[in-house]
Amino acid sequence: MRMHWDDLPPATRHAVVAHTGPLYATNSSDKGLNSELAAILDTRAGAVFVKGLRRDHPRVWTQEREAAINPYVLPLAPRLLWTVKDDDWHLLGFEQLVGRPADYSLHSNDLPLVAEAIIKIACIRAPADVELKQIAERLADYVDHPDDAALLQGDTVLHTDWTPDNVLIVDNVARVVDWAWPTRGAAWIDAAYWVIWLVSAGHPPADAELWAAKNPAWSTAPPRALDVFATAQQRLWAGIAADAPDVAWKRQLADAAQQWLDYRRA
Template sequence: MPAPTTAFNELPSGIRAAIESETGPILKVDPVTAGLNSSLSAHANTADGTVFLKGLRTDHRWVWTQQREADINPYVTPLAPRLLFHVVVDGWDVLGFETIDGRHADYSPGSPDLPKVTDALRELAALPCPDIELRRAEQRLAGYVAHPADAEVFAGDALLHTDWNNQNVLVTEDRAHLVDWGWATRGAAWLDAAHWVIWLVAAGHTPADAEQLVGHVPTWKSAPPRAVDAFVQASANLWTEIAGAKPDAWTSRLVSASQRWNQHRSKHSHVPPRTVH
């Protein structure tokens, strides 16, 4: 479920003052409606420029992602926008990032953004995984494979973003930037390319064409076919669970994409299917 939205002027005075102590006086606030994981998502305009604000209440179940983003940021810039400050005051946890003057990536077939996103995948794959607390891919997916031990094929020491929603990819004239690192994970190096395939299929690619596109990412070539089969089935089960009994249009699109990829792979799969009820 998306986090409930809070406008900047609805924040307690203490957290607003703490933010302005970092930014200087805020002249105007423009809400950002694209994100799902933050209660506060806005551009704060000051005399010196614009800062992107991202915040959650300290009692929110996802508030730990705020610290995760703060911890990982020094290791992932300039692929990610630079973190300017992190304040926790008055029951609120707020991050302030430099603003990227870009637009959300277009994943549709033939889009000129696709090579830039591929380059971002390559750039991420070249970064060492920092020695900080991160979730592990095999643990995140253990509940969606036929047997928990099957998830060991997702284990590894690569740094993964894992959420390749095109809303998390900002394209500028010369490159693509990745935002929203709260679900950064440690795992097998090929997994980010696999996560992207689902979003490509949801954007209109056939599963075969999506696999061909991620074939330009060197880490994908290291993916054992049986491990990919296990990931595809786990993803189909995961998205089915997320959708629940009454999925919205956005979630239905991802369920359909993951199932189409699963059907494509099942022709040559030796991994027994498992459906989450």
Template sequence: MSVADGLNSEIAVTLDTCVGRVFVKGLRSDHPRVWTQQREAAINPYVAPIAPRLLWTISDEQWNLLGYEYIEGRRATYDPRSGDLPLVAEALTTLWGVQAPAGVDLKEIGQRLAAYLDGPDDAELLNGDALLHTDWHPDNVLIVEGAARVVDWAWPTRGASWIDTAYWVIWLVAAGHDPVDAELWAAKVPAWSTATGDALKVFAKAQARLWAEIAEDAPDIAWMCDLADAAGRWAAYRQNG
């Protein structure tokens, strides 16, 4: 059975096997982003149980495939009345305690955002030793038996522990929260209290620049334009705060 959600895979299917269901995602072996599959496999032991367990990998001349435990869930909703918000905050709190593993080559968040920062001093405000997911699209957060599970670890990054919560703030604003209320939800995650005002300004400004560029390149994709608007509103709130 094919899976409709997901933006980063050429294959995303659920298989019924003799030992139960398995979720399989993959890219062709010559795909320019096949390294994301390898990185996702390497990071998996460090993010269980918040993420589904990797069961096996297959890599040959044609395909790179990852087989995960199948979890039955639904995508999270982030609107102001959603009962999923406390569960997502709990997942972020769990992730807060996970340090970036020394044995996996990860980019620093300052490197990833370098094109949208004003200089190396800005990058230093964002860097750290925490393991970051960085993509809190609701499709990547599944609600399973009263808990939030986080999938699609294709872009794990090293950085300050509060940054994943800051990414979530932008999604909350896009879902209908005003920046003040979005940050009240962020404050439920202990890592949020470690962010300085200057660091939040730098991060918010970088995200506004990033999403403005993405929306300009994809003006017909509504959710990207919504994220650009949300990032801009949060950045304005932060600059004036």
């Protein structure tokens, strides 16, 4: 259930104000759907985006992971300004980006900007001091053989969630938000994740792959590895859509994943 600023315990709010100074206004945000709290705080130093989970939430570890990876994915990601962690809540305060979600539709002027962001991320080596799952671990339930999963392994930082809401166009630059699931894997994989979102937005799979190929790392992916990844995504999204048959965007992503897999099989 989405919480609001005033729902936080007084002690937690006071701990935030110790970082921000007086608050002039607070507004709940419709972004950060995986967070129990998402709000924009109007402070003396400017707007701050705060997101958080209660300490007993099963995914509270994603807060720790997002904080740990932040220094390595700047300036693409918004800068983490502070962390509040008390007995009840774990909150992260970020610089508030003023932008709009990327447009993935055919002929959109945003597509080269998103491609450039993916290229930059593909150049970030996974830091040794941040615990990151291998993409092969995350997709293990959707591949047939361990040797197949090994084709996805690598030492690059991956974002893995290329919903347009996570890519904000700010001053004609694509900035990437919501790093709750950073992962370690092959440098071509974020581009492959993007393929499914492009197909969902109306791109034929062949054209979507051409956009993915803007990332130089795409050429390092063996065809078998792309087939394994496409199969895993089809199985993943089919399961997600089956669990939520009334959610249109999940059905659209499942259909896009199927289209891409059919294309690769052909």
